[in-house]
Amino acid sequence: MSKINRRDFLASTATFAASFSIVPSNVIAGLGKIPPSDQLTVANIGCGTQGLREMGSLLQNPKVRVVAVCDVNKFSTDYIDWSPHGIRNDIRETLGDDTWWEGKPGIPGGRDIGQEYVERFYAKNKPSGKYKGCASYEDYRELFAKEKKGIDAVKIMTPDHTHAPIALAAMDQRMHVVTHKPIANRLLEGRKVIQKAKDTGLVTHLLAWSDRPEYRQIKAWMDSGLIGELKEIHNWSYRPVWQQWTKRPSEAQAIPEGLNWELWLGPVPDIPYHKNYTHNVFRGWYEFGGGSVADMGHYSLFPLFETLGIDRSPVSARAFGTTTREEINQVYQWVKNDVAFPASCTIKWNFPAQASLP
Template identity: 45%
Template sequence: MKKDQPSNSPLAVNGKPEKSEEKTGIDRRHFIKTAGIGALAFSIVPRHVLGGTGFIAPSDKLTLAYVGCGTQGMREMLPMLAVPEIQIIAVCDPNRDAVGYRDWSKNGLRDEIRRAINKPDWQPGGENIVPGGREVGKNVVDSFYGNIRASDNFKACTAYADYRELLDREKDLDAVKIMTPDHLHGLFAIAALKRNKHVLMHKPVSNRLQEGKAVIELARQKTNIVTHLVPWDSNGSMDQVMAWINDGKIGKLKEIHNWTNRPVWPQYPTLPTDNVPVPDGLDWNLWLGPEADRPYSPNYTNMVFRGWYDFGGGSMADMGHYSLWTVFNALQLTSPEVIVPNLTHYVGMGDHTPNFVHNDFSFPTGCTVKFKYPANGDRPPVDLFWWDGGIRPTVPEELIAINEEDLPAEGMMFIGSKGKIIAGFNVQNPRLFSKKKKEVKATIAPNNSYEHNKMVDALSLFAKSCKAGTQYPGSFPEAEGLTEAVNLYAASLRSQKLLKYDAATRQITNVPDANKYLSRNYRTGWDPATI
């Protein structure tokens, strides 16, 4: 992630990064790996934490509430604890204990926490398997500060089940980090922004277009409030790709393709029917938040929530923020005019005959969605293709000619009238294939003002920006085009129809019924106007 910029490096121009500050990225697997490696170092006490040079007085720290203590939330909490400019004073999660969590490995997160808090025998409690829950979050915060930052005169952090209560009670709070399931992102961001709290949040801005727009508009109005969407820090550099495009190396740009092997979680073809009791310590009503009441199921929560339209944003919301944000910026992609879905469907066998299920409750196992973007300035109209579920574009003839038999599991490709650029998922290692020349590899080094895998430095920059009231790259308004795309992706899959979109009215014009997928019916007590 980002390293502190030099003093002569502009943080932003009109709230947006200059083009020269495009980033080189790391993929999500490296992001997680880096967090784990970083945690190994946290048990070594930095001198500036103990006082002396670089010591930061408690009154100068950014007070922060950590909202969402699931596995990814806990994993990203560890580097934040090591940032001397930040003090976590509260945690929040509707789940009290470490019960029902799933993770990429059985003991990986537990061992990361042990190293970070310097307690080799630490156990998460609950089921004593995978850590998670607000009591674990509170325990980790208190343990880290008690062991590593005792000189800060730290007061024990407070644990809340209800985010609304947290905001009402924590009067001295400066900022929040939101690490909840997708359906709570927009609502929680609005509540924080209305109270003039800085917001650090994971993707997406919202899993509903209208709600996402409301978040972005509010963030734009709050000029002294800093917002930052975490995946910006993992985006790659478009420097070399744009140099080739602008030099006409591939002719007229026609198509962009981005593909991923996600989902790596179940995409359920039917709704849960098992009668499963709510785990002790989980407030199911709070977990549902604004969404309609329904019986509890473990197949809605934790790692699998993103496969449901109500609770997640699918593979594009999960991974597209890491790969496409820099592409949107460089090519000035704003609002698509047409969205064309192509998806798999589920067929069951019931009573000796096929049962075709019209599924508008969960994302498909795999799909392709095409977005048609109009011309913008000197850029001609261009089609963006998103592929997921392991589905990839056809292997280009250019790769076959050099005896490459397949595309990688995840990648990106730019197709022009005279050639192609093929790159990694985050636009890394681009290669030019022109009709006039053989393969050309990148010659322009990515222009980096800071390194992405320095998570502590990035969080330090966030804290300093909040204290100064100055935006830096990756704010919510900068993600507007991508927010529109990921939500129209979901609406097109859910309706299973070609959609025509009017950006001015934010309405689907050819399938009026599909507009219901762009907004949310809020339960009583959860309307953003009153929260």
């Protein structure tokens, strides 16, 4: 058999997405069962809460080797998460070390933590107990320039507004791409990413998605004629589950040491730094996130559309959001909010006829 380039092999098979699936720990007896030359080399871009939360499944997958991490934040303990010890406990379980982060305050994140996580995990399977094979970068462009020959794929775990620029740059370097939802923070950017994937023929995969067997049950009822003609679909979410503001911060704050604010902004025009933009609160701002729909639509709407065969775009949309007032000189005034998503909203889409729907 003639030798073929591993990236070309990946692009011609469906094994790539499967290689990122979670492998039960009892299946993995340690590295070495799959030669390093046959492992997928991956760069993990984004080492915040979700990036670290999902890194354990990458590390425990014997088909994958994480060779680089990247984050514009070097290290800090001021991340915001859904529980005080969830990230810490996930890392402890993956490392098999109940003392990791013992006695330390706050919720950690940043590229230093990502690099430590990777190297401590792989060190477990080295006779010496040491491992130094994970590069660390502040700027994804430098990562691509220096590591492009050694990386098969990138996993993008950054805030929403930088998903598209990183994905496009990775595909320019012929790297396969896994992107956490959403594809982009602007429709134009999303279309460019999709077109680039088509043009290059690279393997791309969008996280996240969840199987919904109840949707298939609904479809079976519809096919049997039990509920008549489908006229409306109602979908709920309790999002947002992050702090939500109606105005930009007015006070100035110093950029924390170790955070490259210019790189964090990426394609967004310059805005003065404030902690209310970063670390798990970015999604509520127009510039940085897509609000509740971009956060949860991939879980509930996408599999619903897929199951029912809704693939033609809506012809119209209307949105209704909550508003508020503030007291100014003893008089309530409307708060003009043109920077962030509302605390709650209703969105109505009208779709044309689909292949099997009115």
